[in-house]
Amino acid sequence: MLRNLSRAAAAAFLCLSGTAALADNPVHSYDLDNGMKILVKEDHRAPVVTSMVWYKVGSSYEHDGQTGLSHALEHMMFKGTDKHPPGEFSKIIAANGGRENAFTSRDFTAYFQNLEKGRLEISLELEADRMRHLKILDDEFAKEIQVVIEERRMRTEDEPEALTSERFNAAAHVTSPYHNPVIGWMTDLDQMTADDIRSWYQTWYAPNNATLVVAGDVNPEEVYRLAKKHFGPLQPSVLPKSKLRTEVEQKGERRITVKAPAELPYLIMGYQTPVIPVTDDNMEPYALAVLSSILDGGNSARFAKRLVREQQVAASVGTGYDSFSRLDSLFLIEGNPAQGKTIAELEKAIRAEIKRLQSDLVNTDELARVKAQVVASKVYEKDSVFYQAMQIGSLITQGYDWKLGDQYADKIQQVTAEQIRDVARKYLTDDRLTVAVLDPQPLDGKRPGHSGAANMPLR
Amino acid sequence: MFRILIVLTTGLSAISIQAAPVIQHWQTDNGARVYFVPAPELPMVDIRIVFDAASARDGDKPGVAAMTAGLLEEGAGKLNADQIADRFDSIGADFGTASLRDMSLVSLRSLTDARYLQPALETMTLILTQPSFPQNAFDRERKRALIGLQAKKQSPEAIADEAFFNALYGDHPYAHDPSGTEQSLKKLTRNDLIKHHKRYYVGSNAIITITGAVDRAQAEKIAQQLIGKLPTGEPAPALPPVKMGAQAVRVTKNFPSTQTHLLVGQAAITRDDPDYFPLYVGNHILGGSGLVSRLSDEIREKRGLSYNTYSYFSPMREAGPFQMGLQTRTDQATQALELLQQTLQTFMNDGPTAEELREAKQNITGGFALRLDSNKKIIENIAAIGFYNQPLDYLDTFNAKIEAVTAEQIKDAFKRRIHPDKMLTVIVGAQANADAAAP
Numbered sequence: 001m002l003r004n005l006s007r008a009a010a011a012a013f014l015c016l017s018g019t020a021a022l023a024d025n026p027v028h029s030y031d032l033d034n035g036m037k038i039l040v041k042e043d044h045r046a047p048v049v050t051s052m053v054w055y056k057v058g059s060s061y062e063h064d065g066q067t068g069l070s071h072a073l074e075h076m077m078f079k080g081t082d083k084h085p086p087g088e089f090s091k092i093i094a095a096n097g098g099r100e101n102a103f104t105s106r107d108f109t110a111y112f113q114n115l116e117k118g119r120l121e122i123s124l125e126l127e128a129d130r131m132r133h134l135k136i137l138d139d140e141f142a143k144e145i146q147v148v149i150e151e152r153r154m155r156t157e158d159e160p161e162a163l164t165s166e167r168f169n170a171a172a173h174v175t176s177p178y179h180n181p182v183i184g185w186m187t188d189l190d191q192m193t194a195d196d197i198r199s200w201y202q203t204w205y206a207p208n209n210a211t212l213v214v215a216g217d218v219n220p221e222e223v224y225r226l227a228k229k230h231f232g233p234l235q236p237s238v239l240p241k242s243k244l245r246t247e248v249e250q251k252g253e254r255r256i257t258v259k260a261p262a263e264l265p266y267l268i269m270g271y272q273t274p275v276i277p278v279t280d281d282n283m284e285p286y287a288l289a290v291l292s293s294i295l296d297g298g299n300s301a302r303f304a305k306r307l308v309r310e311q312q313v314a315a316s317v318g319t320g321y322d323s324f325s326r327l328d329s330l331f332l333i334e335g336n337p338a339q340g341k342t343i344a345e346l347e348k349a350i351r352a353e354i355k356r357l358q359s360d361l362v363n364t365d366e367l368a369r370v371k372a373q374v375v376a377s378k379v380y381e382k383d384s385v386f387y388q389a390m391q392i393g394s395l396i397t398q399g400y401d402w403k404l405g406d407q408y409a410d411k412i413q414q415v416t417a418e419q420i421r422d423v424a425r426k427y428l429t430d431d432r433l434t435v436a437v438l439d440p441q442p443l444d445g446k447r448p449g450h451s452g453a454a455n456m457p458l459r
Numbered sequence: 460m461f462r463i464l465i466v467l468t469t470g471l472s473a474i475s476i477q478a479a480p481v482i483q484h485w486q487t488d489n490g491a492r493v494y495f496v497p498a499p500e501l502p503m504v505d506i507r508i509v510f511d512a513a514s515a516r517d518g519d520k521p522g523v524a525a526m527t528a529g530l531l532e533e534g535a536g537k538l539n540a541d542q543i544a545d546r547f548d549s550i551g552a553d554f555g556t557a558s559l560r561d562m563s564l565v566s567l568r569s570l571t572d573a574r575y576l577q578p579a580l581e582t583m584t585l586i587l588t589q590p591s592f593p594q595n596a597f598d599r600e601r602k603r604a605l606i607g608l609q610a611k612k613q614s615p616e617a618i619a620d621e622a623f624f625n626a627l628y629g630d631h632p633y634a635h636d637p638s639g640t641e642q643s644l645k646k647l648t649r650n651d652l653i654k655h656h657k658r659y660y661v662g663s664n665a666i667i668t669i670t671g672a673v674d675r676a677q678a679e680k681i682a683q684q685l686i687g688k689l690p691t692g693e694p695a696p697a698l699p700p701v702k703m704g705a706q707a708v709r710v711t712k713n714f715p716s717t718q719t720h721l722l723v724g725q726a727a728i729t730r731d732d733p734d735y736f737p738l739y740v741g742n743h744i745l746g747g748s749g750l751v752s753r754l755s756d757e758i759r760e761k762r763g764l765s766y767n768t769y770s771y772f773s774p775m776r777e778a779g780p781f782q783m784g785l786q787t788r789t790d791q792a793t794q795a796l797e798l799l800q801q802t803l804q805t806f807m808n809d810g811p812t813a814e815e816l817r818e819a820k821q822n823i824t825g826g827f828a829l830r831l832d833s834n835k836k837i838i839e840n841i842a843a844i845g846f847y848n849q850p851l852d853y854l855d856t857f858n859a860k861i862e863a864v865t866a867e868q869i870k871d872a873f874k875r876r877i878h879p880d881k882m883l884t885v886i887v888g889a890q891a892n893a894d895a896a897a898p
Binding site: 046047099158304338377 | 828
C-alpha cells in the first residue's frame, strides 16, 4: 500500500502529474465491448514491458467498520483461482523472469508485472483469470489477514510519525472517507471475514471497472489483440451507484496532539483544498502545484533556503499536494524542528511563509526555476517505463483524462505570480487548517542503546 | 539504453537475447577511471562519481565521511549553499551526494542541451575541486546529523540494523553507522572534513561513470572537466579483513514496539568472491526472491507470521553481511526465530531441489533485461563494476555464470561459508517478551 503522507510521495506526485509524452509517443487507447479500457504507451529503449491492471476501488470506497477491505483484497489476489492454486501466480511470473507487485491507495488498487517484452501474454492471461475467478479460501484468508495486521504494526503502530499522520488524516477529514487509513483500522482488520472480502471482490472486480495500461517495447495493435483475447470474454458487472460522501465545510481551525514513544517532535499542517474541476480556464490546481514547488521544489526553494539554512528552525520540512484527486484533499506541510527549536517556532515560521505568499508576488526567478524543473522532469521521467504506466493509470482511475498528463507541463508554464498569490489567499487560510503534533513520550523511560543491551555468547 | 544485438521472437516463449551495454573505459591523466555507456535516446545525461571515501575511511572520527560528502554542496569557490542550489535548480538539474560504507557518491542528472549541461558541469566541477566547507554550514549540518541519529532511535528497524553492524563488525571500520555517533559528531571539526576531502577526493581514488546522450569525445571532455584537475593523490589503502565470528552471539535491545524485529546473520562475502554466484543463486531460493522464496513461504505464506521476511548477501570491498530478517508480533518472536533458523538449516542440509534451481535461474536470467532498462539502472551497475574493479564484460557473462551454477555447488558453498552455529542474532522489541524469545 502507499503511504499517503511522506515527502517522497509528495515529491513523486508532483512529477507524476508532470507527465507529458515526448510528442512522438502517443498513448493508444482502446475499449473492449465489456467496458474495459486498454491504454498502450510505446517505448522501445529496452526490450521490456510493464503491464498494469488498475481498478477503481480503494479505501475511499469503504464504509465504517469495513476499512481496509480493498488492501486486504489486494493481498488475497495472490491466493489462487479455480485454475491456479495459491502462490502459483507469483511462481509463474518469477519463472518468467518477471517482477510483480500491487498497490492500494485511497482511490485505486493496481497490479503490475515487469517482464521481458516477449512474455506480456503470460501476465495478461493471469490477470484476466484473477479478475473474475479468484477463489478466496477461508484458511488462506485467516493467515493472510495476520500478514496484513503485521504490515500495519510495522508501518503504523510502531512508527510514531506514521501514527501521527494517520490520526491527522482522521481529524482533517470528518465525513470524507479519506478519514480512514488505506490499510484499515486495527479493530476492523481484527473483525474482517473471508466473506467480507468475497463480496468486496464481487462488487468491484470486473472489466467495466478496470483499465489495462501497458508500456514498453510493444506494438499497440498486438497488445490490443492479446488483451481482447484474454479480457474480452469476461462478463461485466452492474457496478454500485456511487454514493459520494463529501467533506463537510470546515468551521474553523482544528488541532490534535498525538502522544507516542518517540524521540523527535513532528508537525503536520493541512489545508482543505477542494477537488478543483479541471477546465481549460481554471488554473487553480496548477497554481497550487507551483506554489508547492516554490516552498519545497529542491534545495533552492523557500523552505530549504529560509527555514532550514537561514533561520535554522527546521531540521526538515516539506509540502505535499496532489493536483488531481477523486475527492476533496489537502495541501500538506510537515516537518521536524531543528535542534533546540520547538514545534511552535517551526509552525510560526511556516505560517510566516504562507503569509508572505499571500501578500507578496513570487519573483520571476523563482517562477522560472519551477518551470525549468518541470520541463526537465518531463524528460527525466521518460527514463522509467514503469513510471510512464503509473502516470496514465493513476489519472484515468481517479476519473481524469490521461491526456491531462501530456498537457501538464504546458499548463505549469502558464501559471502567473498573481494566480499563486490568489490560491494562497483562497485556500491557505486558518479556517481550512488542521494541525497535528507528535508529542514524544519516553521510550519506556529508558533510552534504547543504553539499556537492555547485552552482548553475550549463547550457551 | 543498451543495444539489442539479436532478437529472436517466437511467440509466447519468445526470449530476447540481448547484449549488455558495451562499457567504454579509460583513465584520466590524474588516475581517475572512467566508465561510459552511450544512451542516445533521451536528451539527458547521468553522471556518477564514486570515491573510496565512505565510512570505512572514517578512522577514529565516525561520521566524517558522511559529513564531508554532505557538505560539498554547502559552499564551493565563492559560491554559498543558496547560490549552488539556485544554479542547479534553475536549469532543472538534479545534483546529489551520498555516503555509504564503501562508496561516497556525487551525482548529476542534467538535460544535454548545452544551455543546461554546461552550467551544471561548471558548478559540479567547482564543488568537486574547491569545496569550501563553510563553518556555519558545518555547524548547522552537524546539528541536523544529530537529529538524524535521534530519529533512528525511535525506529525499531533502524535500531536493529545498527546493532547488527556494531556486533558483527566489532572493531572493523564497517562496524559503525556511517552517520557517526553522538559523541563522534560532537568532536568533529570543519578541519577534519577538509583533511578527509584532501586525502580521499583525489584522481587515483575516483571512478567516474557517465551514461546518456553524449558521444565519446564529449564524455572524455566531461570526465576531464569534472575531475581532471584533482590531484592524482593515492588510492585508499586496503581495508583490514573482517574477522569471522568465533561463536554465536545474541544482542537484545529493549524497545516499546508491538513487534519484535529479528536479524540473524554473519559476515560473508566480498564482491570478487569466487563463491559469489553459487551463494547468490542459493540465496535467491532461500530468501532473495520475495514471496516465492523458502523463508517467505514458511513464515509468511504458510503461517502468516510476518509481512516482510527475507535473506540477502551484501557483498562489499571486504566481507559484507549475510542477513536474514523479519518482524513479528512480539509473542510470536520465539516461533519466528526458530523458523528462520530451521529454514536455513534445512536448506543447508538438503540444498535446493532441481525445480527450485531451474526456476531461480529462469527468474534471474529471464529478468536480466529488467536490470538494465533505464539509464538510472545502467549507471548504478557500471558504478559498482568500476568501484569493485569487476571485468568490463561482467554483465555480458552474468547470465552464463548463473546458468553454470549447480545444486551441488550451492550446497557446498553454503556449507563452507555459512555457519549457523556462529551467527549473530539481534532482537529488538519489548524486553520481557524478547527475553522469552531465548530458547
